[in-house]
Amino acid sequence: MTFSTFLSDVADWMDTQLTLLTQIGYIPSYKPKSSKPSPKLLEDEEGWIALIEDVWTYIITCRAKYKGKGIVKAFMIILIDTSGIEVKDGSFKKSSSLAKQNDAKPAPALLKAHELLNVIEKKHMCADHKKPCLVWNDGTHYKFTTSDLAKWAHLASIHRANIDEPPNELNLTDSIKHQKTAKKMIAESEPPLWIQQMMGVVMGGMVARNNNAVNSSTPRSLLSWSQDGHPPCSPGLRQPYKCATTSSPIDYPDxxxxxxxxxxxxxxxxxxxxxxxxxxxxxxxxxxxxxxxxxxxxxxxxxxxxxxxxxxxxxxxxxxxxxxxxxxxxxxxxxx
The missing domain is CATH 1.10.150 (DNA polymerase; domain 1)
Structure with missing residues (x-):
C-alpha cells in the first residue's frame, strides 16, 4: 500500500475530502506514555515508510526479549488531525479562530479547490503509473503526492496557479529527491508480507462518518494487534483462497x-x-x-x-x- 492509497482510503472511511488530509499526524501507543503527546507528521511516502519501519523495529525488539521468546503486546497507531493545533511547550492548544473556522461550513473557495483537484488529477493522469505524474524532458516521471495536488488546487482556486503547469510553490526539485530516496528505501528493505498486509487494514478502527470528523482532534485507532504479535484476524486481512484464473499454470512450491x-x-x-x-x-x-x-x-x-x-x-x-x-x-x- 502506497501513501497516496492510504490517504484515499482514509478519506473514504471518513467521508471527507483529500484536501483536508494534508496535516495528519500519528502517535504509536507503544511509545512512552505522556499527558502531552507530540504526534509525528505523516506528510509523504518517506514518512509512511518511516512509520512502517518504526512498527517493525518495535515488533523485532519485543520478540528479541527473553532469549527470543518475547511477546508483542497489543498496540495501535492513532491518527490525529494537526491542522488548527498550536504546539507550545509540548502541549496542544487549538486556536479559537481556527476552531470556529472548522465548525463553520466549508467556504466556497474550499469547494472550488476540491473541484480543481479532480480536474488537475485527470489532466495529468499518467497511463503508465495510473496516477498524476509530471514527465520531465529526459523521460523521468515524478508522481505527484496528495499533498502536492491539494496545494496546487488551493493555489489555483485563489488564482495563483493554473492547472497546466505545477506552481513553483510545490518545490518539486526537493520533492523529486525525496521520492527517489523513498523508492531506494523500499527496494533495499521491503517489509515482510504480513507487515504490508497489516498496513492494508489500518482503517479498521476508523468509523467517523460526518463532515466534521476530520477536523476533530480526537484520536482514532488504526491498528489493533493480537497478544501474540500477529496481525488481527480481519476480513480485510485474510482473503479467502481462490483458484488462479491466469492463462499460464502456476508452479506451486514443494x-x-x-x-x-x-x-x-x-x-x-x-x-x-x-x-x-x-x-x-x-x-x-x-x-x-x-x-x-x-x-x-x-x-x-x-x-x-x-x-x-x-x-x-x-x-x-x-x-x-x-x-x-x-x-x-x-x-x-x-x-x-
Missing amino acids: VTIWLDGLESNPACGWKQSNYTRYGAALAEHDIDDLSNLVRLKPEKLEELGGMTHGMANRLLSFAMDDIQVLQEHGKFARLE
Missing part, C-alpha cells in the same frame, strides 16, 4: 521447501516453531505442494500433520498469504 522457507524467515520462524518437522507427515498423505496444503481445513491439517490446532491455523494463514502473492506476482519472498 511443501517441504516452503516449510524450510518459513523456518528461515524471521517474521515466521519465531518461538522455534520447527516447521520442517511436518514435511514428512504431509508428504505421506500426498500433500506435496502448496496448492494441496491450502485446500485443507485446519482440523484436517491438524490430523494429517500431527500438529496442534494453533499450528495448523498458522500454517494455513501463511500458505494463503503466499498463494495470493504467487498468483498476483508469480513469486514470493520466502523462497528467494
